[in-house]
Amino acid sequence: MTDFLPLEHLVAACHWIGAKGWAPATGGNMSVRQDAEYCLLSASGKDKGSLTRDDFIQVEIATNSVPSGRKPSAETGLHTLIYRLFPQAGAVLHTHTVNSTVLSRVEKGSALLLSGYEMQKTLAGQDTHLNTVAIPLFDNDQDIEALAQRIEAFAADTPLRYGFLLRGHGLTCWGKDVNEARRHLEGLEFLFECELQRRLLETQ
Ligand SMILES: CSCCC(=O)C(=O)COP(=O)(O)O
Numbered sequence: 565m566t567d568f569l570p571l572e573h574l575v576a577a578c579h580w581i582g583a584k585g586w587a588p589a590t591g592g593n594m595s596v597r598q599d600a601e602y603c604l605l606s607a608s609g610k611d612k613g614s615l616t617r618d619d620f621i622q623v624e625i626a627t628n629s630v631p632s633g634r635k636p637s638a639e640t641g642l643h644t645l646i647y648r649l650f651p652q653a654g655a656v657l658h659t660h661t662v663n664s665t666v667l668s669r670v671e672k673g674s675a676l677l678l679s680g681y682e683m684q685k686t687l688a689g690q691d692t693h694l695n696t697v698a699i700p701l702f703d704n705d706q707d708i709e710a711l712a713q714r715i716e717a718f719a720a721d722t723p724l725r726y727g728f729l730l731r732g733h734g735l736t737c738w739g740k741d742v743n744e745a746r747r748h749l750e751g752l753e754f755l756f757e758c759e760l761q762r763r764l765l766e767t768q
């Protein structure tokens with residue numbers, strides 16, 4: 565894969581995510597859109613904090629087929645769903661942080677509601693802490709195709725923006741490019757930490 569700048573940005577984002585401790589062991593996966601038909605997805609089962617450009621595998625967005633026959637992420641179906649649903653999405657980042665893992669279990673509802681935080685403005689289109697940002701929360705599933713179908717059905721009725729949580733698993737978020745996906749990840753992760761601490765303190 566030569567001369568594709570967004571892949572350089574994605575590799576840098578993976579190293580940043582690794583350094584933050586947001587993709588422990590082999591957790592997490594990352595991708596970037598190549599064009600309307602293809603994306604490049606991280607290889608399955610690797611330490612995502614030390615990926616190189618050769619660890620990214622081309623996947624057809626419409627079919628999940630892999631021309632090279634290599635093994636992309638086990639969660640490929642969630643990335644391609646996002647690229648299908650949102651033609652403007654240019655990059656997808658999935659992380660396993662302690663905050664997203666714990667908060668998604670503590671919250672029993674179908675969304676995590678964030679309001680009152682200035683840092684909500686890290687999310688595209690948000691311009692006030694007075695809004696309520698709902699981050700959908702789906703029960704985890706080892707059957708990724710079934711999970712993708714559940715998320716697609718949800719998105720048919722309710723707008724999906726920024727990202728979603730998988731219960732006891734982590735966050736998947738996206739943006740128009742790697743930079744925006746990184747900003748959404750960092751902003752959401754900050755908000756999750758605040759929300760977790762607020763809940764802890766307010767129940768004492
Ligand atoms: C111990 S990580 C379990 C699988 C997972 O949730 C994940 O994010 C990494 O899977 P991949 O196939 O992308 O390496």
Ligand SMILES: [Zn+2]
Nearest residue numbers: 591592658734
């Ligand atoms: Zn995962």
